[in-house]
Amino acid sequence: MQFKSMVVFNVEISPGYRRVRLTAPRAMLEARPGQFVMLRVREGIDPLLRRPFCVFDTGTFSPEYPGTPRQHYFDVLYRVVGKGTAILAALHEKDYVDVLAPLGNGFDPGDPREEKILVGGGIGLAPLYYLARELVRKSRVTAFIGGRRKEDVLCVTEFEQLGIDTYVATDDGTLGTRGLVTEVLEENLSGGEGSRAVFACGPEPMLKVVADICRRNGIRCQVSLEAHMACGMGACLGCVVKGESHTEAAPDYRCVCKEGPVFNADELSWE
Amino acid sequence: MRKPDLSVKIAGIALRNPVMTASGTFGYGEEFAEYLDLEKIGAIVTKGLSLRPRAGNPMPRILETPGGMLNAIGLQNVGIEAFLEKKVPFLRTIRTPVIVNFFGNTVEEYAALAERIDTIPEVAGVEINISCPNVRHGGIVFGTDPKAAWSVVRAVRDVTIKPIIVKLSPNVTDIVEMAQACAEADADALSLINTITGMAVDLKSRRPALANITGGLSGPAVKPIALRMVWQVARAVKLPVIGIGGITSGTDALEFILAGATAVQVGTANFMSPGASQRIAEEMEKWLRENGVADVKELIGTLRV
Numbered sequence: 001m002q003f004k005s006m007v008v009f010n011v012e013i014s015p016g017y018r019r020v021r022l023t024a025p026r027a028m029l030e031a032r033p034g035q036f037v038m039l040r041v042r043e044g045i046d047p048l049l050r051r052p053f054c055v056f057d058t059g060t061f062s063p064e065y066p067g068t069p070r071q072h073y074f075d076v077l078y079r080v081v082g083k084g085t086a087i088l089a090a091l092h093e094k095d096y097v098d099v100l101a102p103l104g105n106g107f108d109p110g111d112p113r114e115e116k117i118l119v120g121g122g123i124g125l126a127p128l129y130y131l132a133r134e135l136v137r138k139s140r141v142t143a144f145i146g147g148r149r150k151e152d153v154l155c156v157t158e159f160e161q162l163g164i165d166t167y168v169a170t171d172d173g174t175l176g177t178r179g180l181v182t183e184v185l186e187e188n189l190s191g192g193e194g195s196r197a198v199f200a201c202g203p204e205p206m207l208k209v210v211a212d213i214c215r216r217n218g219i220r221c222q223v224s225l226e227a228h229m230a231c232g233m234g235a236c237l238g239c240v241v242k243g244e245s246h247t248e249a250a251p252d253y254r255c256v257c258k259e260g261p262v263f264n265a266d267e268l269s270w271e
Numbered sequence: 272m273r274k275p276d277l278s279v280k281i282a283g284i285a286l287r288n289p290v291m292t293a294s295g296t297f298g299y300g301e302e303f304a305e306y307l308d309l310e311k312i313g314a315i316v317t318k319g320l321s322l323r324p325r326a327g328n329p330m331p332r333i334l335e336t337p338g339g340m341l342n343a344i345g346l347q348n349v350g351i352e353a354f355l356e357k358k359v360p361f362l363r364t365i366r367t368p369v370i371v372n373f374f375g376n377t378v379e380e381y382a383a384l385a386e387r388i389d390t391i392p393e394v395a396g397v398e399i400n401i402s403c404p405n406v407r408h409g410g411i412v413f414g415t416d417p418k419a420a421w422s423v424v425r426a427v428r429d430v431t432i433k434p435i436i437v438k439l440s441p442n443v444t445d446i447v448e449m450a451q452a453c454a455e456a457d458a459d460a461l462s463l464i465n466t467i468t469g470m471a472v473d474l475k476s477r478r479p480a481l482a483n484i485t486g487g488l489s490g491p492a493v494k495p496i497a498l499r500m501v502w503q504v505a506r507a508v509k510l511p512v513i514g515i516g517g518i519t520s521g522t523d524a525l526e527f528i529l530a531g532a533t534a535v536q537v538g539t540a541n542f543m544s545p546g547a548s549q550r551i552a553e554e555m556e557k558w559l560r561e562n563g564v565a566d567v568k569e570l571i572g573t574l575r576v
Contacts, residue, residue: 001305002306002544002545002546040543040544045338045490045491045519045543046337046338047335048335048338048339048340048490048491048539048543049335049340049542049543050542050543098544100306100545227330228331228333228334229333230333230340230342230539230542231296231302231541231542231545233298233302233303233545234298234302235295235296235297235298235302235303235318235541235542236295236296236333236342236344236542237295237318237327237332237344237347238332238333238342238344239332239333240327240330240332240347241330246326248326251324251325251326251327251347253326253327253347258302
């Protein structure tokens, strides 16, 4: 669907990272974890294209106006990286954006008896909180959160408030274990047993290692990918990734926007 | 005032209004059905087809630039057989003309594909792509040499009775010469412009921003070039012209009509907003009503110079 959204708040949660709350129609509450939105952050032709963002959370709140009913919203967690996100960062309460949502496939929560393991790197945490909220209702959930420095480690408190065991790693050791989040993950996985499922989002090198660890341990792994995209609905073919069986003669390209952004790690070529 | 008449005819295809969707920016129509009424636009031009499926170029394939975007998709497509099986069933349900854009590596391939498409009753017309800048074959060879263009159009003409639109490349010294060659080969209409070859550099990595190094520039940034070429071609050849290039509003579209276009195609604007083509048709109608123009056809080529 397409709708106009009003900014409820737009705050910095860590240097360079922000959380924006946007009003939404009721149907947005049905968005599945891992789905995304395309935001037009300003009228006109600059920026020309919409920007894709994961759904970080959805819910309802009571507006401060007398007699008004509860209002539905969704949240987006974003890092200020370029022109589009800089404009988004400058939006104030009561500004409007134009939204296409919800887009993409979302995570498959899988069998609730499995232990659910979330792995997020930097802004890759964005789709995992909404997923965690759903998963904790039925399953045991553990989260591994990584970043370069402590500023890049997001929402640890939110995860802990859900009652999730949360492990943190930073490259420079300013928060949690010094090192890569994938090292902490691997160490932890090797000790565990029982049926498990991994859900990961973050920089590509991290996803590649997570996919490899899962493959070696026989654990199903879903990854949420990020890509430059123009349309968000499978038309421009600008955001494809190579599928596992891809060859030049028999192309196997998958649209991140339409067939993803969530893929089973073993469906993709990690070359 | 009565509702203005927006209908036009392109190569014998009756359009309820002059707004078509540009190939490669609207998928196969179905992707956009949720966001607009497909029966409120003039025609759907589908993503460029080849005989066999095509992989396309490596990533990254797109980049936003000031007022536009570069793309080097590389004609990735499902191929004619998958088109028939998976895309035509939906298109059949829409009461809007479907125009199939297609390309080949050789004159023979163009002809073979045209022959195949000729047997699909759901297809109102074909648009020959001789202008994709992002693959060595698959178009641009034929799009920059008038003799080669003539051969392709004539070969297609020989095997199909469907109306033929030829999509021209702006990456030539003299687009009028190309247009004339297509007219001599008995094309029914011309659409222009395809994207303009460009590139972008990422200073930080010191690499080209696109894996293909160069890409095709589209969007509002190219509109002045497109208008100039439409004006030149419409004056020089008798065939109806479909104007393409950076159209994002009804006034943009009407500017192309004044310059000599009979219809227009909306491309990059579909990415900006999936309902853009319907909105543009509505804005055209509003302008005509407000300016006392009863029929959009009265405006074609009436630029005061």
